[in-house]
Amino acid sequence: MKRVAYIKEETTFKNNLRKNTGMPSHEGSAISPWLSTGLFGWSLGVRVIGVAPWEPIMNKDGEVGTIAPEMPAMFDGVKLAAVATVLYIIVRFLNLKSPTEPPCLSYQDTPLNRFLIKSCSLLTKEYIPPLLWGKCGHLQTALYGKMGRVSSPHPIGLRKFLAMHDGATATFDLFEPLADQCTGDDVTMVICPGIGNHSEKHYIRTFVDYAQKQGYRCAVLNHLGALPNIELTSPRMFTYGCTWEFAAMVGYIKKTFPQTQLIVVGFSLGGNIVCKFLGENHTNQERVLCCVSVCQGYSALRAQETFLQWDQCRRFYNFLMADNMKRIILSHRGMLFGESSSKRPKMMEDADLSRLFTATSLMQIDDNIMRKFHGYDSLKEYYEKDSCVHYIHNVNVPLLLVNTSDDPLVHPSLLTIPRTLAEKKENVIFALTLHGGHLGFFEGAVLFPQPLTWMDKVIVEYANTICQWEKHKPQCGSGSEQDCS
Template sequence: KMSAMLETPELPAVFDGVKLAAVAAVLYVIVRCLNLKSPTAPPELIYQDSALARFLLKSCPLLTKEYIPPLIWGKSGHIQTALYGKMGRVRSPHPYGLRKYLTMPDGATATFDLFEPRSEHCIGEDVTMVICPGIANHSEKQYIRTFVDYAQKNGYRCAVLNHLGALPNIELTSPRMFTYGCTWEFGAMVNYIKKTYPQTQLVVVGFSLGGNIVCKYLGENQANQERVLCCVSVCQGYSALRAQETFMQWDQCRRFYNFLMADNMKKIILSHRQVLFGDSMKKPQNLSDADLSKLYTATSLMQIDDNVMRKFHGYNSLKEYYEEESCLHYLHRIYVPLLLVNAADDPLVHESLLSIPRALSEKKENVMHVLPLHGGHLGFFEGSVLFPEPLTWMDKLVVQYANAICQWEKTKSQCSDTEQAVSGQE
């Protein structure tokens, strides 16, 4: 009896030990999942030492300042990405814009929204931001609205492309949707802006897939860079061919993201099923009812691209489609200042892809690669502890960089005017 009495008090101690171990395990998982031990630091900058780079470092404090994400969850690239994907932004404004419709040579109707500036620009000039959103996105997305509102307040006119087929209330007028690298609609929008506002200069901005499109557009033809002050690309992957392998890996849950994005693409394509698959006279060559059946069962973007998307432009294989539609082979032809922004914890862009902007910025004076530790995919939320601010680090950086380039160009033109005046007096 005595021994039994002595043993019983030990049981609660055992339970306490189990509880402590469980709590410790949960805390460990939380710390690991939320990446709480990760430090905050200024973004890594890869650039060549030049007068432009030195000017940018002086004029853009965000390039050299710590990016501090929300304390509790902001260091998790997954949560940043999920919040962007689900909410877009918090307390997003509703800028008022006019929708423009452009008829393309193949009968497609391109649309973009035009937003006028709401204050004078810092250099007093007419500057238009031509913006290309991410995959299947448009001007009504919250992250676009937030950015446009901020740009307007900084004196920029904004033109935002609505990807062909992405707006739910706009019917397709030809059997074609936006693709990974088709620049036709973006080019039509830019040409409209150049023609309508002959005095305006352009700042080209692309988010995610939009980054690929704008870089490819600028590199396709030297004339496309006329009147362009600079280009900013945020969170793109640079090479679809290289990215496709990484998108099938479970590392960083990329396969899961791939599935979610494919599901969204599937819904968009099926919403235009009648135009794309219904009329046998109009539908693209090689696009058959069998492809529609395969679309229903597709679980990855690659399957959708192979069975449907590449056929809009008659590519013979997925490899050819990805090769031709990636901006990788056009980046070196861009001569205007180019800012390439990625996040080190972006779960969609594998770290191996970041060697592309790194190598480019090490070779070319006009290119700077900015790589903050955190931000996820188009997240870049800021905030003190739990709740994010409406405006993100990304929004501020793009506008700050554009302002700096405008100042740089103005200073350059003033210097050349002075030189001409001096030589004229001589």
């Protein structure tokens, strides 16, 4: 019965197939010519004896099935091309073909600079990021932004509170050294973090822990309004170039530790603040051994246009930073915009919260709110007067400026500022790494980064070298480099 049913079904299937497709009849042929040309005009490469393609066949158990042709070779080529395209995009995005190189250095030939270059091996050796992803500035930046650091330690310090002249309360955390400093001197690192950052951020904790173990006392400024558990005591928060809180912290350290010498360190926005602080007044450089600035942009006015460009996704990073600033501002909305705040600057009365909610860039927030904390009449005036580019030429202590070529936040055009400065001033060294992203500088073999970054190590190595130079200054000044080694 099954065989009879199958023959009827087969006859019906063939008739319908010929009727709908125009397939010629080749009854009795061992190999159907129609099969060799195929329904779509190309050879399917399938040889089936006694049946046409897709014809039902019966196995030994009497079950009916169908035979489908193999996929055409063209489809395999498309798949191969798609895979190759994806691999090409991955290689380009990860920048895997980029070489590893030592930092590109700009400096003048002086005894101090020769001693620094000779003693700071990290400035002349290759910086080797993790093999698979470390050459991509976006991934370095993203890992810094999301995780900060890997296996970050928890240094223990004391939080200090300083009353400011306008009723604000500045805070900083003080960490004592955990070992003897290389020269045996009392040296304090005064540290200014990046935008909206504080001493509890992972990259700050990692650096502080390492500096403590190298014999340095560390004082870390908490940007006004950045700590989530500390309320503002006046209607003002940190801005791009306000140095008031940093100056108060430095003054406290100088007064409390009269024998200590200072090493000034700034990260990103903090780099702008510390360079501006040192250049504002020559007295600010007293007892300062050196300054290190990492990944800053030097001029907010010149960076303004680049932050609106989609090149290197800067517009996207601008949006993310603006969103973070909105959260910080809105967490203090009662003090900043409340009707009960009698100390609010007059210009802040014009601040529009609805414009803050809809802001998608830092420039919109700066124009609507941040510039008004200090009474600037325009965004241009705010950016001009708060950028260190107008003060940094007044800095006379040894100055190390570090940037990366693949920093997605700092446009390459801004790097002419530190490069030109290093060519004109003897005290400046400009180090430009090929990789590292924005405050990333991760190191590692293949995939997993090390807890300590190149940035942490180069700052401490530079500081150690400056301390050794100061310790043996008479001998070094005489021109004998062997005495300084």
